[in-house]
Amino acid sequence: MKAHVDHLVTMANDIAHFFAVESDRAKAADSVARHLKQFWDPRMRRRILAHLTAGGAGLEPLAAAGVRRLAELDHVTVA
Amino acid sequence: MLSIVEIDFGTPPLRTVEQVSLQIDGVSVRVPAGTSVLRAAALAGIRIPKLCATDMLEAFGSCRLCLVEITGKKGYPASCTTPVEDGMRVATQSRKLADLRRGVMELYISDHPLDCLTCPANGHCELQDMAGVVGLREVRYGYDGANHVYPEMKIEEPGQEWPVRDSGDPGRSHGRPANPLFAARDESNPYFTFDPSKCIVCSRCVRACEEVQGTFALTIQGRGFESKVAASQDQSFLDSECVSCGACVQACPTATLSEKSLIAHGQAEHSITTTCAYCGVGCSFRAEMQGEQIVRMVPNKDGHANHGHSCVKGRFAIGYATHPERITKPMLRAKISDPWRIVSWDEAITHVASEFRRLQATYGRDSIGGITSSRCTNEETYLVQKLVRAAFGNNNTDTCARVCHSPTGYGLKSTLGESAGTQDFDSIESTDVMLVIGANPTDAHPVFASAMKRRLRAGARLIVVDPRRIDLVRSAHVQADYHLKLRPGTNVAVLNTLAHVIVSEGLVDEAFVAARCESDAFEQWRAFVADPRHSPEAMQAETGVPAELVRGAARLYASGGNAAIYYGLGVTEHSQGSTAVMAIANLAMATGNIGREGVGVNPLRGQNNVQGSCDMGSFPHEFPGYRHVGDDAVRTQFERAWGVPLLAEPGLRIPNMFEAALDGEFKGLYIEGEDIVQSDPNTRHVTAALSAMECVVVQDLFLCETAKYAHVFLPGSSFLEKDGTFTNAERRISPVRKVMQPPGGHADWEITQLIANAMGYPMHYRHPSEIMDEIAALTPTFAGVSFARIDRLGSIQWPCNEQHPEGTPVMHVDTFVRGKGRFLRTEYVPTSERVNGKHPLLLTTGRILSQYNVGAQTRRTANSIWHAEDVLEIHPHDAEERGIADGDWVGVESRAGDTVLHARVSERMQPGVVYTTFHFPESGANVITTENSDWATNCPEYKVTAVQVTRVTQPSEWQQRHETFSRRQRALVDDDAYIQPG
Known part of the structure; x- marks a missing residue:
């Protein structure tokens, strides 16, 4: 199970790398979140949200901010 | 041999708008200026006899059969090479013309076998037809003298010494003089035969190889009566440079070049138009049939994607449909x-x-x-x-x-507003500069590659961006102006450097950008790519491409006239595949190369659909x-x-x-x-x-x-x-x-x-x-x-709707589908798949002409004669360092797995990069590739895998397990499940 969460973390970081060119961090995080919302199956989103709640190991700052913003879009509470 | 249902108009159509009027045999005809008299007559339903002319090829004027009389002009001009003129009066029949044509035919037939009843072309032979049309009733010259028809001379000419040799013909009596002009039939190609004894040296095959295919594998060797068709250096077709596209076979007016399937079955009795199931060119074919038996596949002259051309896969590799391994039972x-x-x-x-x-x-x-x-x-x-x-x-x-191509969908939708290429293939006829990146059209999209080469021979310029020296970089009458031999995985970096030059050297089409694109996004992009870190000089250590080449290529693309980008899986199958597609769209928008013929962004799709x-x-x-x-x-x-x-x-x-x-x-x-x-x-x-x-x-x-x-x-x-x-x-x-x-x-x-x-x-579709x-x-x-x-x-290009009821060849003409074009900043993010001490080489994968994708279809055809296994291409330097010789077994190991292939030492590769194809399951090419994928779409990063290559003596463990597993799996299938011989 862990290996697959790790893969989601890598994918989230990759997405964040593309949007990192945006200097407005809130805007960049929103772009990451909307990409996740648009293309990730809800199970994958739930898993990455749960991973963030569990500390978000491996998630780079913009990816973590994106997942946090995803929680808002998905109306999920994360710690 | 032409299709059984197509009319041959003798010379190709012209696109000219101006029309001229003339009279042919008293019939008024109106055709585009520049049209040949032969074609004008054919359009009016008047058939002028011909042999060396066909409408797939430019007029040649050699057979002297299409002679006509033109009022006010001397002599008997060849109608194929004579353009129409306003008010021209042409006579296609007269006693004199009949005599001339009969004389020409008599000479042709005097050096042609008279085995018409057993000839494969019987029933659809142009020579036979012309003999009938001109009323040939006798041949006065016989075969006793010099000829190409018989393996041995019939009568020794007094004073002439013929070399005595065994022709290989079992019926030949030994000791009689061999015919030095005779050449035996060449059966080497699996799909067609070449019988020189039937050749009339009309050059249609040679011209088809040049004009239609662009390979230049055929030539006329010798002079005068010794003239003959030869493949490469007078080699067999199989050993020559011939790519077996079949254009020569289609062009041949006799049975000299005949499909083996035609020889086996005889003439087709009906024809059905359909579309090829191989690559993304989507060639239109006429399946020529006897009942449910395919006699041959003939590319459709009216096909909008291929205009009567095809490749070795589409024309010939269809036998898989009835292959004995076909399973027909649930x-x-x-x-x-x-x-x-x-x-x-x-x-x-x-x-x-x-x-x-x-x-x-x-x-x-x-x-x-x-x-x-x-x-x-x-x-x-x-x-x-x-x-x-x-x-x-x-x-x-x-x-x-x-x-x-999932990154194509994402990248083009994000920038242009539609997940599709912008042009039709014919657009290339108006292209001045081609930028080909991450595509190998001569292998993967061969029919379109022929169109590209035709345009290049006409003077268009070419930029190739590819780690390998693909054929397009240098082949017959084609040479790239720039080959940016980048390191695998650096597409985005190279595209950004091209953009940097365009922006920093004032090559942006400011008027286009101002009128057609989002200004804020453009300004952000302009500032982004103008940053010195994106300069070719700053990036050349990373990309491996000398800065001056990037600058030259960027200038050519931006200022060389109509510039079109063609790209393939070498762009998309990367961790930054989507980013690279966006970067390509950015280049096209910045230079105004979008929204008209000759330009655009053109993804070359791998599979047909x-x-x-x-x-x-x-x-x-x-x-x-x-x-x-x-x-x-x-x-x-x-x-x-x-x-x-x-x-x-x-x-x-x-x-x-x-x-x-x-x-x-x-x-x-x-x-x-x-x-x-x-x-x-x-x-x-x-x-x-x-x-x-x-x-x-x-x-x-x-x-x-x-x-x-x-x-x-x-x-x-x-x-x-x-x-x-x-x-x-x-x-x-x-x-x-x-x-x-x-x-x-x-x-x-x-x-x-x-x-x-x-x-x-419930689903209840009836059709x-x-x-x-x-x-x-x-x-x-x-x-x-x-x-x-x-x-x-015949076909329709979407969008097809009320505004465009017959489809849309070129998109984004007045406005982008999304309204304004959107520039996106494309930061280069190096892939995590990097070389290291353990895996010091980069593996990249691709395709080859004769095989298709996973090979399920082509491996079950004679195409495997050209490519019977996947091999590992490796640069001589890397091979020598590892003690590897051409043909050695080599182990290829990545962090995901390992496999064993035969090595092909090749300078097509750059040092540090190795290459293979994935057409054979036992190769295990994808045992090595990793789970890395495009950030936006998860398209796998097939094109970059860090590997080590070593000389080995046996297949890998995976291959041995795969062989055992596959054998066991095949044994689990009941023989009755397979297709039964018909």
């Missing part, structure tokens, strides 16, 4: 170690439906899904995504475009027409049409399905025509995922690699056995027409429909045309498409 088994049990269709379909419903009841609605192939028709892919969304009740649908399968809503996040499932208005439209509620959330993509399977959440998969075990990366990961599923249903022609992990096998149908449509790389929707019955009993769309009905979701009608009703870009309209027009 089969079931509980475990993959069990023997397959042949069952009825009813039992198979009932089992699939009950298993899928059981899995959903046990593991949840989202525990199953479906995958289609780009080898399926539009109607089939549409139906599978409908099955998944409406009958399965989830959005777990995907297609093999996931692993090839990649574009179509994407159009049809095969991706888990969008409905047909690229509309997101979360769009309430769109979803409501589909819910009304399909009569069920639909999910607003995206489903799993193919790699996500594998992950979910390994997590125990995904248990059933319906796979139509796709061999994911061979084609998807990290084979062991894929097989582990399939092994974790409880019901894998494979619908295919053969026991493919994936079928070896399946529990249900449903015999599918080839493109020859069903009706439907394919959409090629230029958005062209072309007809696929059934020429024979499916040996399994059902077309693929019918099988999908059976499953839907068995699962309780694929009804499926297309539904697609048109639900998809704005297809609104005007119907089978009737496709049949009337």
